[in-house]
Each structure stands twice: as structure tokens, then as C-alpha cells.
Amino acid sequence: MSDSEIRRRPGGRAARVRKAVLDAAVESLVEGGTARFAIGDIARRAGVNETSVYRRWRTRENLLVDAMLAASDRHVPVPDTGSVREDLRAFAAVVADYLNDPLGSALARAAVVAVDDPEIAEARERFWHTRIDLAAVMIERGIARGEVRPGTDPRVALEALISPLHSRVLMTREPLGEELPRALADLVSDGLSPTRRPPAGTPAR
Template structure:
């Protein structure tokens, strides 16, 4: 199947082939990490022609980024509760659930592995940039509703929210308990001087 065929039939066989390749890519990342990742291995796992994978993604870096984003989109959707405080609490809870899962933990390690290949490093940066940009909508909605000051930096807010979670998961290996998302969201928002949404409520 060619790239053109995949694009012309987004809900048909092309979509199934794309999903099979992305699932295979995730399995390959979990088992072999970023440095052991290859088109040939992914194509064999997905039972598709390697040239079809190449035509669609062009580089393994593109495929790695697409696979990581696809998993994140499914497992960590961006909440829209109508409250920036509840959005960030819910988002942090989803990140905790993801990092606590075998799949999420393995992919998190793959996403931060140190690599010498500049293209792999660029793929990792693109993954984080895309995720933070997408999740930044929570902060932007909070600004629009007057809950946060104009000029609040969405990326800084999100980094302050999720960095402690990844630090525990990848560095200290401390437990990610269910109370942590609420505590971190309240800490971030109180530090930003969130207004118009009331004080942090107890669990």
C-alpha cells in the first residue's frame, strides 16, 4: 500500500495499517529502546512491507515521534472541565496512571534516553514540544476565563506540573500516589496567583 492510498482511505485499510505500524513501533520501543529501533523490525512486527513504512514516515525519527504522540493522545487526553484547577488536577492524574503502567514507564524511559544521534534527539524534542503545546490549551483557557493572569506561560506551568512526576518515575523511583496530582496542581496554580476560582479545595 502506498502513502497516497493510506491518505485517501483514512477510515479504511489505510487506517488499520497505520495503527498496526504505530502499535508495532510502540512494542519495538518498549523492547529495544530508541537506539535499537528500526524500520525493518517495525515492519516485521506489523506484518507490512518495509517500503510502505518508509513511504509514510520517511525517517525512523518521524515514526518514533508519531508512535509516542499516538500513545500519549490515547492515554493522556487533555481535559476540559471548565476549570483550570480541575483540568490540571485531572491531567496530572492521567500522567500518574500512565507512568505507573508498564507501558507508560517503558515509553517514558525511551523518551528521555540520552542519544548521540542528532536526528533522534530532534525527534525527542519534537515529541515533548508537541505534547506541551497541546496540553497548553488548559492554561490558555484559564487565561481566557480570567482564572490566570494574561501572559502566564503555558509551557512553564505544565513543566512545573509534570516534571516532579517524571522525576519520581525516572530518577528517585518514589511512589506516585493518588494525592500527588492534586497537590502539584494546587501548588502550581497558587504559585501562579490563580484567581477567580476559589481556594484549593480538600480532597
């Protein structure tokens, strides 16, 4: 069987190698953060050759983004309940659960800690932008259904929802109670309502 045929097989060797490498990358991030994130170490943990990792991801920055996205996709899915308020409630709750978990907390710290490597910094920025872009569909669906003011910036809305959660975990080290995610979701939903007039001089975007 050719390499291309292996790559096309769902659940084949390529899928197993990808999972092993991404699991090893997440393990590396949890243990040492981005500063110690190295393809050689990750290949060793995954039990694969470095050349296999480079062939698929090309750079450690690409691997960093893929590993963090894979972990967040697995643990922080984007809901589709048919209501923007319920979507935001569900999303905030799952983000809080993720940040309360040792894995989620460790990855969140790895995603914000200062580093001297500009390429790692750019990769982390790419990760955050990608996650926001994926979650923006909740706000876009709300606009289409008439639940959210037209012209609302999805990124601003989502940052208003999840930033307080990250702030408590990363800055004040406060626990995330069950009521906080729902309270934040309701606050953001009320602010986005087309029946609520935005403050004078506030740009939509």
C-alpha cells in the first residue's frame, strides 16, 4: 500500500501517528509550557521519528497550534442549541469546566505565558484567533435569527464572555463557580439584544 493510500485511510497508521504526536505535544505543554516545546522531545514521547513530525507539521509552531486546537476542540465544542443565549450559556459552562480541569488550566497558562520566541508568540496568537473564528458562528447565527444586533463584532462579544473566566483562573486564581458562566452569558446576551440601544458613540465594530 502506498503512503497516499495510508493517509487516506480513516483510522489508519497516519491517524494513529497524528493522535500520538498531538497527545505527546499536549503532554509536553502541560509539563513544560511553550518554552520547552521541542519536536525532538515530542517525537520521543510519541514513539515516532522526528522526520515524520517535520514532514506533517514542518515547524514546531504549526504543531503547537494543532495540538492546542485539537485539545480545545475535544474539550470545548461549539454548541448549536437554536438560541444564542443558550449557546453562550453552554459555551461558557464548558469553558469553565475546561479551565477547572488540570489539563485545561495548564494549557491556558501555556497559551498566555510570556516567551522570548516571536514565532511561538505568533503561533499562540494564531491559536486564539482560530478559536475565536470557530466560536464566532454562535454570534453570526444569532444575528441571522434576529437575536443579536446587526453589525455586532463576534470577537468582542466572545471576549466579553470568556475573558472573565480566564482572568479568574490565570490572574486571581479564584475557583470558577457554577453560577458565573451563566451570569456572564446572560449579561452578554442582554447586551447584544437588538432591543437594547448601545451607548452613544459606541462603534458596532
